[in-house]
Amino acid sequence: MPTPVAKNSHAELSSALRPALLRVTRMLRNQRADQSLTLTHLSALAALRLNGPMSAGELASFEKVQPPSMTKILATLEGRGLVRRDVHPSDRRQAIIALTPQGDSLLDSERRSRDAWLNKRMAVLTDEERGVLAAAIPVLVKLADQQ
Amino acid sequence: MPTPVAKNSHAELSSALRPALLRVTRMLRNQRADQSLTLTHLSALAALRLNGPMSAGELASFEKVQPPSMTKILATLEGRGLVRRDVHPSDRRQAIIALTPQGDSLLDSERRSRDAWLNKRMAVLTDEERGVLAAAIPVLVKLADQQ
DNA sequence: TATTGTTATACTCTATAACTATA
């Protein structure tokens, strides 16, 4: 039986949520070994696919990292030809980042490979449990976007 | 409106889950600045509170890190007097790790402080959304424990 | 002056490989 969590206690929810998220995220990062992209880089590409081209600052904010961290992530992605950097038409300070066709296609193949790995682990869950995870995603996103 | 997720597609669930977990975990780690313990160290203490004393290897496995990573985490915690290391009575290779009274009380105060911070962000969620998160915790734990 | 992004730097997090001690 997994850890029980009282639904009417914020404090207990917060305390239980942190280590659960930390551990499952470690599990996801640990897949990296056999992948060509780290979770960090994959997530940045996915953000560009989801939102379309955006400035480096917007991407940093969306990904919940500081601007210098995004600079480094983008240097790697650009070096591999996965993203393109265009100057904003009316504000030359801004770098508008877009997926290249190579980035788009690597995102697809990386997702297929990672999904196959994760789906295998998801197979132990019931349909109801997978439904709970699916329902949790927009809530996690809303929470991450706080502040 | 948050990202919609089809509940009957494993692949889409996996693809959507990864970045959502990554981003919310970054948000949680970013609180570190004003805390005395990192999320990594807090989680290890919480694991000891939850499970009672356990070997270093069991703790590494529970926390989803490799043994050398746990060695390092424990060195810090022991250096601060938060955990104690006892030799296993019948197998002198094993180090049995236990919370000290100081570790126990620091875990409490750290949780209070972190919970206050997170609860403030949780306040934007509805009761139903918090219920969804609470329901997701055992599922995330079950998923993390796969493999 | 304020904002966008980068450079320089450092610390945290974590892993793999090789080793020691014990079983």
Added chain:
DNA sequence: TATAGTTATAGAGTATAACAATA
């Protein structure tokens, strides 16, 4: 031999501070 844990080492992940360019 096999297992538990540590040491040595390196790479990934990320932050703060200081800077440059532009607005």
